[in-house]
Amino acid sequence: xxxxxxxxxxxxxxxxxxxxxxxxxxxxxSGTSYYWAWIRQPPGKGLEWIGNIHHTESTYYNPSLKSRxxxxxxxxxKQFSLRLRSVTAADTAIYFCAxxxxxxxxxxxxxxxxxxxxxxx
Amino acid sequence: DIQMTQSPSSLSASIGDxxxxxxxxxxxxxxxxxxxxxxxGQAPKLLIYAAVSLQSEVPSRFSGGGSGTDFTLSITGLxxxxxxxxxxxxxxxxxxxxxxxxxxxxxxK
Numbered sequence: 001x002x003x004x005x006x007x008x009x010x011x012x013x014x015x016x017x018x019x020x021x022x023x024x025x026x027x028x029x030s031g032t033s034y035y036w037a038w039i040r041q042p043p044g045k046g047l048e049w050i051g052n053i054h055h056t057e058s059t060y061y062n063p064s065l066k067s068r069x070x071x072x073x074x075x076x077x078k079q080f081s082l083r084l085r086s087v088t089a090a091d092t093a094i095y096f097c098a099x100x101x102x103x104x105x106x107x108x109x110x111x112x113x114x115x116x117x118x119x120x121x
Numbered sequence: 122d123i124q125m126t127q128s129p130s131s132l133s134a135s136i137g138d139x140x141x142x143x144x145x146x147x148x149x150x151x152x153x154x155x156x157x158x159x160x161x162g163q164a165p166k167l168l169i170y171a172a173v174s175l176q177s178e179v180p181s182r183f184s185g186g187g188s189g190t191d192f193t194l195s196i197t198g199l200x201x202x203x204x205x206x207x208x209x210x211x212x213x214x215x216x217x218x219x220x221x222x223x224x225x226x227x228x229x230k
Contacts, residue, residue, distance in 0.1 A: 109167050
């Protein structure tokens with residue numbers, strides 16, 4: 001059964017870098033049918049697309065976050081990662097890793113359980 | 122950017138009712154529209170993809186409709202498990218901006 005294990009600190013200081021990793025319990029994450037995404041949800045608010053990556057390392061970032069975000073992938077470890085630089089309190093959110101299926105139209109067919117991250121000194 | 126607007130923002134209904142949630146795109150997105158259900162403390166779950174296709178293992182009381190700019194999610198015969206927040210999402214744009222609607226909270230009356 002597919003599972004995602006999200007890992008990373010739950011507390012980050014302002015101006016520092018938030019780093020999260022998602023480990024996927026599949027034989028491989030190199031398939032062409034999927035790419036791998038990060039989405040976040042501030043407390044009590046809606047969902048915000050952060051960006052995604054293909055196993056070829058092609059990346060797409062939300063323009064509003066692009067200057068601060070890097071998403072990377074390590075197919076040998078079956079992991080993909082998020083780095084968000086220069087964080088502020090506005091980056092406090094639950095961070096979800098997810099799989100985007102490209103069958104018919106792109107849709108998120110599997111989500112991690114979410115990792116709460118607080119930005120505070 | 123493609124903006125997604127859901128209505129209503131919140132909705133009260135009773136067990137057994139039929140409800141419809143609307144999602145409007147700021148430009149045509151053909152059928153590149155997905156619906157998700159999120160319960161408190163949980164990750165969202167895919168219900169409908171490509172505007173009308175039911176995701177595997179999702180009950181048939183859920184249905185999607187529409188194309189272009191106007192879409193609907195309908196739930197017939199509401200069950201206690203259906204009270205949650207629902208989000209639409211467009212995936213018509215380039216993958217840097219797969220935007221979500223603001224959500225519709227379905228509450229029990």
